[in-house]
Amino acid sequence: MTIDIDKDYNLFVGLRIREIRESLHLSREKFSEKCDISPSFLSDVERGKKSLTAKTIYKICTACNISADYIVLGHKEGFDKDVGIELLNSFNDEEMEHIINILYEIRKLS
Numbered sequence: 564m565t566i567d568i569d570k571d572y573n574l575f576v577g578l579r580i581r582e583i584r585e586s587l588h589l590s591r592e593k594f595s596e597k598c599d600i601s602p603s604f605l606s607d608v609e610r611g612k613k614s615l616t617a618k619t620i621y622k623i624c625t626a627c628n629i630s631a632d633y634i635v636l637g638h639k640e641g642f643d644k645d646v647g648i649e650l651l652n653s654f655n656d657e658e659m660e661h662i663i664n665i666l667y668e669i670r671k672l673s
Contacts, residue, residue, distance in 0.1 A: 583633075587650065591606060
């Protein structure tokens with residue numbers, strides 16, 4: 564498969580951004596707010612209509628605790644861990660205590 568770097572690349576990047584957003588269970592509005600970008604810009608990016616600047620990639624990576632490798636190159640190594648860590652960071656202390664207990668129980672099963 565040959566990609567048109569000017570057209571298809573933006574679409575692939577946009578699909579990866581959407582995957583990140585959906586993995587975090589965030590609406591476009593919440594994700595935009597978290598990353599300090601506009602919802603309309605995010606929509607255009609996810610549809611491959613606009614491209615990301617290095618600054619915007621930095622904002623997304625910093626806000627979501629993910630690697631730029633996945634956004635730019637599609638390297639999925641570590642992506643699931645990055646998403647898991649970001650999700651864990653969203654819980655309060657009481658919720659985190661329950662999650663840790665659940666993880667210990669799961670560990671005992673293996």
